[in-house]
Amino acid sequence: MSLHVNFAANGKELGDAYQAVLSASDPTNWLLYSYEKGSNDLRVQGTGDGGLEELYDEFSDGKIQYAYARVIDPNTELPKFVFIAWCGSGVPESRKGFFNSHVIQVSDFFKTYHVQINARDEADVEPELIMKRVAESSGAKYSVHKEQSRPQPAVTPVGSVYKKTEIPNIAAMQRESMKKDGPPARVGTNYQPVHTAPKPLAGRWNPGTQDDSGAANVRAERERAEREARDREQEQAQRNAAADQERLQREEAEQRAIAEQQAEQARLQQEQEEAQRRAAEAEREAVAAQREADEQQQREAEAAAAQAKAEATEAEEERRRQQAKVEAAREEDQRRQTEEAERRHKEEEAARRMEEERRQREEEKQAALQGQLDQTADRAVHSAQHAAGVAMADSETAGTHGQSAVVLFGYTAAESNEMTLLEGEIVVQIDQVDEGWWFGVSEDGRKQGLFPSNYVQLIEEEEPQSSAAAASTAPAPSAQQEQQQQQEQPVTEDVGHSAIALYDYQAGEDNEISFKENDRIIHIEFVSDDWWQGVAPDGKTVGLFPANYVELQR
Template sequence: MSLQVGFSTHSKDLQNAYDQVINSSSPVNWLIYTYDKGTNDLKVQATGEDGLEELSEEFIDGRIQYALARVTDPNTELPKLVFIAWCGTGVPESRKGLFNSHLNDVSKYFKSFHLQINARNEGDVDPDAIMKRVSESSGANYSFHKESRRMEPAITPVGSVYKRTEIPDIATMQRQTMKSEPAPAPVSSVHQPVRTTPGKLASKWGQDQDDQSKADQVRADRERAEKEAQERDQAMAAEREQRAREDAAKLEERQRAQQEAADNQRLRQQEQDRQRQEDESKRQQQEDLQRQQEEEALQRQQEEEALQQQQEEEAERQRLEEEESARQHQAEQDRLAGEEAEKARQQQEEEERQREEQAQLEAELAASAQHAAQTAGHAADEAVEHQQGDSVSAVVLFGYDAAEDNEMSMAEGEVIHNIEQLDEGWWSGVSEDGTRSGLFPSNYVQLLETTPEAQEPVQEEAHAEPEPEPAAAEAAGPSAVALYDYDAGEDNEISFKENEVIRDIQFVSDDWWSGLAPDGTAVGLFPANYVELQQ
């Protein structure tokens, strides 16, 4: 809020009230301005037609108010403008600090007035006190407006020939009428009778007539002198009245000039107000345009920031998705690594178990060596009879129960035929009755050695009537064709190339199967999604 007093907000009402008060023909003879609530803009509080008595009731102790009243000067009977600046005792100190600066602006707004009164209490705005100050401020107290018109004597015609009027010497005339008396003699301390000097006898009536004529002459001269003095007084009064009329005319002319100057000033002020309003309107339009441009720029900035934020959020979302995908991938890798570690641990435990079992088997081997030697001869004979071609056979030293689907169970003393030595720990073969085939631990059997004499008939028979390979394949499990190359990562896995055939497949789990390698040298695990089963 501006600290300057404002006239533009209610300028029309302020000017109308002011024009009515300064117009002597208007019934409105006073106005009072006050501040609009919460601002420094002036507004018209009230106007009236009943003079100072009515105006004095409008002043409020807690306000700053400005009043202009038109009164009649009791000395000159002319209208006078009185400007009253009221700052009540109840006005806050913060507002009192603005009173002096605002007072200068308001006094300039009223342009011209005859008397200014700075009021603080009701005594300062008392109508009698105000009129007394108006009377004192009007200068000389001319009384000709109050005197009743006196009767003037008729003016005698003036002759065409100048006649000098002799002014009588009143003092000389009075001295001539007075009798000369001698100075009184000294008075002695002794009484002496007074003796008068006898005078000349004269006629009593003659002396009286002389005295009477002299008195009449003195009276006539006195009346003539009084008349002349009265005429001089009348002439001086007429001159004073003429001067008063001239002064009144000059005052009226001066007031008329002041009124014209005030009107011109008012017109200039109106023009200035109009120009100020136009400037204010232009400034407001410029401010509105600037504010609109700033709002548009702010809106564009907000849209750009929103777009940038959206892009940042999208980038952040993609980054989070990538991180989540990376975490999932890492979790999958960790899971696979954990599974591999678990498999390695299980394999290590299995190897440990096998070593323990091997130690136990070695201990039991010594106990059953004799029994194995006894049955070896009989088993050798049976092996020669049952051998087909040059296959390897072995006798079972200890009974074994299959733990997996791709393994086979064995009974102690049983002969296993068609043995394939897949690795050091596990072999593959066919049971003696031909109903079972699969993997078995190599340390549970002992290979049988056959003499060349016993093998020759068998070999000749084998050359004569060879067993077809499909028959062995029919006895084995299902087969599959490799879709991709695979290199074994563990000792219990097999390697193969694309389009090679894996036989005797055992479905160990959904992801890993067991089968015979394409070269037939090993049986082991491989990933199921690397092969396609053959129908």
């Protein structure tokens, strides 16, 4: 997996969301990027038009996320863009090492933003704090508190006291003065009488001559011109002062703007240097993490080698222990075989003794049967007559009873529609409903139902003969026939304790017997609570069998 952020996997979605926030006509004013699970592929986690308050609820403690929002600067009422890099406190340490380098790559993707905020908890992304950072970034801190700007009084033009002064016309002034003096005096004779009367005193003011009046006017005009010149100079000085003040204000504003621009550039430079420093630090951390991973891998390899060596040593010891166990088991098996041979020898001796006892009992029973044959010889004629009557009765009942069979083996009904069979009893009215199952009725008529066909043998009946012919032709039974009839009759044999098998059992040892379900085991000896010894259903094999596989017959 690459260590860099992958913008290509979801490039179209990332670009569309970014352009939507940039567009003033689009209501979307924030977006949030996060990583695909287990990779560095960046994806759009969400967008919205609810502003910073809505964006605040989208940050998660266990994720690295990047937000981009459009806000309104409270100072300039212009849109500003905020880039937020979020690294939650629950992010694994292995992922935190890539955060600083990834922030630089994502900030390059967001080419236009005014404020960058690196956040690690919810206090860093409070909407009020973000708006404060936006307001400070504009540089106009005097308007942070929303004070209304005071209107500056309009600069009015400075009033002038200058009045245009006409240049005095000296000739015209002299002519005007001459008109006011009146006509000239009449010329008299050379003789003039002498008047002795005193002349009146002249006035205090004497207009004087024409030249004195003109000079005064010239002097007055000059003073007025000088006064007007001074007024013009004063007015010009005021205008110059106002212009200087305006120029100073412009220069001060320009210097302030330059200072703010320089401060912004310095801040951006500082942030860039800080980002570069963080990137370098992240790179160092990544290299250190890689080195640590390599060292950890080497340590794990060494530990695995040591463990493999220890396991090999343990395996060798285990092999030796197993070999010792095999030797011990072989010795134990030899000992067991010796004991088993001795036990089998004892069992064979016991079986031979039991067989000898059984043979003796058979001889005794044969002797008893011979005595019974002698006693029944006198009843031969009566038996012949009785046989003829029985044959006639059989011929009469054959039409009603159908086929009949004798039970060869006992059978216990397993279902409600089955019939229990007793060895030696007769089943009549047999209906061969299936190849393996027949239906019949007991001879006494008390029970009926299905039973397995291989547990019985059909009785073959001869053609019926007339009673007279049967009676006349029936020979008297000989002693040999009487003995055979006695042997065919069921004889109660002393089988000792017996049991019926509940389940199939296959012998697992040479000294055990095998049997199937419903087989009969006789001459049982209770050698232990769990294992008994008896004669198998074949009547020959003697051996052990599990006691819980049979049901003891009372």
